[in-house]
Amino acid sequence: MTVFKKISVINENKSFKYSILIGNNFIQTLEKNFSKTLKGKKIYIIYDEFFYKLQLHENLIKDFEKVSTKLGSENFFFKIKSKDKFKNFDKLSILLNFILSHKINRDSIIISIGGGVTGDLVGFASSIVLRGVKCIHIPTTLLSQVDSSVGGKTGINTKHGKNLVGTFYQPEGVLIDINFLKTLPERELLAGFAEVIKYSFIYDKKFFSYLERNIESIKKLKSPYIENIIFQSCQIKAKIVSIDEKEQGIRAILNFGHTFAHAFENLINYDSKKLIHGEAVAIGMACAFKLSTHMNLCSKKEARRCIELISKFNLPTKLKDIKGIKISSKKLLDKFYLDKKVKNGKIILILSNGIGSALVKNDVDEITLKKFLNELINE
Ligand SMILES: NC(=O)c1ccc[n+]([C@@H]2O[C@H](COP(=O)([O-])OP(=O)(O)OC[C@H]3O[C@@H](n4cnc5c(N)ncnc54)[C@H](O)[C@@H]3O)[C@@H](O)[C@H]2O)c1
The missing domain is CATH 1.20.1090.10 (Dehydroquinate synthase-like - alpha domain)
Structure with a gap:
């Protein structure tokens, strides 16, 4: 059993509908619930730098590769610097260039896996590249699990203020894996x-x-x-x-x-x-x-x-x-x-x-x- 709880996010005029799945094994949940969405597609996995810092990135890549091999999809990985001061135009531009240089198309899927900074930046990039490409959020901080990954607000900071440039862009789904909280620094957990x-x-x-x-x-x-x-x-x-x-x-x-x-x-x-x-x-x-x-x-x-x-x-x-x-x-x-x-x-x-x-x-x-x-x- 990897999913404990499921919440449907659906608005009155049904312009969006997606699920928040809360469990303890995000990769199994992804495979089980999104195989149709991912099958044969180009998948851009944009991950938080903590995976790299904690030497978890190789396992992360292996996990995604296993799923892609089964589904005949192709993966592209990109690491994000996850401090709020990096949630800016420069980093957005670097990310978009990466995605575009790997020939994204309208059927591709972008997956954000990280805290709120990663989710906001990746969500924003997904909403504007090719005028909108499907996006799945896998939030890894408590704050992003309970807040930023839900509701579709995306964006970046500018010198004029926080989150002043962005979009409303609802994801295809949100996968919450409580195991991520085990590596989260205490200060981030409390936040x-x-x-x-x-x-x-x-x-x-x-x-x-x-x-x-x-x-x-x-x-x-x-x-x-x-x-x-x-x-x-x-x-x-x-x-x-x-x-x-x-x-x-x-x-x-x-x-x-x-x-x-x-x-x-x-x-x-x-x-x-x-x-x-x-x-x-x-x-x-x-x-x-x-x-x-x-x-x-x-x-x-x-x-x-x-x-x-x-x-x-x-x-x-x-x-x-x-x-x-x-x-x-x-x-x-x-x-x-x-x-x-x-x-x-x-x-x-x-x-x-x-x-x-x-x-x-x-x-x-x-x-x-x-x-x-x-x-x-x-x-
Ligand atoms: N879109 C929205 O509706 C919304 C709502 C609230 C906040 N936000 C935005 O979210 C951002 C804050 O998000 P945050 O608090 O997740 O911060 P964050 O994304 O900066 O992550 C905090 C730190 O924790 C590290 N980290 C992430 N997951 C980890 C894990 N499982 N183990 C170890 N380290 C991990 C990151 O590398 C980073 O150093 C702000 O930019 C804020 O504006 C957006």
Whole structure:
């Protein structure tokens, strides 16, 4: 048994439909579920550099070669540098050149296997090469398993901000193999928990209580807790993106904490030594709770309980937890305006009105925001 759980991602007008398969043997799952898609095709396997660093790439190549031999397909392998600062135009161009120089055609398949950086870059490349070639995601970090591989957002960063160039492009399927989490550095694992916790904050109070009750087992990746939280997270995300693929409404709540997070990441120039995405989201969510209480949307008691949960997952919650950040309320506000979440000149913030519920606010005036940011900075 390699697949434990399956989630269907299907939208109302049926313009996309795919499955998220959660299991413990991605190559068997791939062969079993995608043999028709892969048969006789050119397959571009774009893999995260960690395979190489941990000397796992030879096995990876062997595994894919076995499948291709059976299916009569042809493989091309390409290694991706997986830091956020490499999710840029230069690396996209190198990747596209590789794919094109190996004569990709419309029937080919592109497979991303790695963290969110790999998935976002490869997803973007798949959506634009030959105006769209099928793509399968095999996410290998917790964050990419519960978040970035689901929902079809692809993209790259520019000097103007994070993820500002990209597409909505749904994959053919997502294969989640929990064994990948065994080699994931602890810091990356904890960062992934930030997005897991987020789903409970914005959507599901019961899930919040489950996380509160089982923190230690979850952190130790014990079964069935880890499978359950991945399943629960993907299910919530799948539900939301099925209703609102292009973020015209409810999908915006998935950005809870992210306006803050993107500003912090930009301020430290995406330097992963100082901050990684999930850590930025953890601090961003704590900030969002503080602003929510400041605006009397959420009780102090509930906000405290949520910030405590973030801390119990060993994640940062304060601006001063960001190494070497030089910050002023003006600088921070300027970064907010760079974010995609600005409409008619107003910053859109996702705030909390209690555990398990979030709301979109676009009427927070600049004076209130500046005052609040000053308080945050001096905390
Ligand atoms: N598209 C979306 O909807 C969406 C959502 C959330 C985040 N994102 C993006 O995702 C990115 C962050 O993704 P991430 O947190 O996965 O980071 P990442 O892709 O940078 O991976 C983190 C590190 O872990 C290593 N790694 C990956 N899998 C491993 C494994 N199994 N064992 C050992 N090492 C492993 C990588 O090489 C890298 O050094 C950001 O660019 C963010 O903007 C996108």
